[in-house]
Amino acid sequence: MNVVIVKNYQELSVRAAQLVADQITRKKNIVLGLATGQTPVGMYQGLIKKYKKGEIDFSQVVTFNLDEYYGLSPEHPQSYHYFMWDTFFQHININKEKIYLLNGITDNIDEECQRFEDLIKKRGGIDLQILGIGDNGHLGFNEPAIGLKSKTHLVNLSKATIHANVKYFNDIKEVPRQALTMGIGTIMKAEKIILLASGRKKSPVIVKTIKGPVSTEVPATVLQLHNEVTIILDQDVASKL
Ligand code: GLP
Numbered sequence: 462m463n464v465v466i467v468k469n470y471q472e473l474s475v476r477a478a479q480l481v482a483d484q485i486t487r488k489k490n491i492v493l494g495l496a497t498g499q500t501p502v503g504m505y506q507g508l509i510k511k512y513k514k515g516e517i518d519f520s521q522v523v524t525f526n527l528d529e530y531y532g533l534s535p536e537h538p539q540s541y542h543y544f545m546w547d548t549f550f551q552h553i554n555i556n557k558e559k560i561y562l563l564n565g566i567t568d569n570i571d572e573e574c575q576r577f578e579d580l581i582k583k584r585g586g587i588d589l590q591i592l593g594i595g596d597n598g599h600l601g602f603n604e605p606a607i608g609l610k611s612k613t614h615l616v617n618l619s620k621a622t623i624h625a626n627v628k629y630f631n632d633i634k635e636v637p638r639q640a641l642t643m644g645i646g647t648i649m650k651a652e653k654i655i656l657l658a659s660g661r662k663k664s665p666v667i668v669k670t671i672k673g674p675v676s677t678e679v680p681a682t683v684l685q686l687h688n689e690v691t692i693i694l695d696q697d698v699a700s701k702l
Pocket of ligand 1: 592
């Protein structure tokens, strides 16, 4: 694992945006795996800035998002569809035919998950996967468990995750209890992975991710088994390493 420690969140965002931009320059039709949450927002803003300066062209870029809440339509303001369009896609020249997100209101879960896996394969696999991390070590929505699933699937969200996400909803009752997520195998098949983490709250889970034993109880520890992972941390989150 290549661990990069920078001063603060702003530097983390600049560094991450530069890494992604370099990969897009290297391969114009790159397949990106994208993440939601607060952590990558600064990176998305950095990429938008680069696009506006004419430094990156997204017209051939393909994207797959990690996950989506089950039961939220793409128009729901807390859906990851909405988040991605609002935060990133609407600001760049990406071709909407090349954007793939899981359908949170599918009436056939197995078919939807298989469709996603098939599309990733058809597009040649993910070249670069961006990841955040949950306080409990989840990747996408792969929650701590006795066993981890390899492929895209429906998952029951843990109590910790439901509580962590209540801030985005009016009431805990509105927080979805399930989500569709790429599996750990889908994530691990990406050629390169960048994980971003910031802030003191996540320092215990970052210590486990980097130094702890590989365990399904901390899903992010599986990244220790991947050959091309870069972890970008700010000083706060890295303080206990
Ligand atoms: C959600 C997403 C994850 C993300 C995590 C952390 O659970 N499914 O992909 O990594 O939130 O979010 P944040 O970056 O806001 O801490």
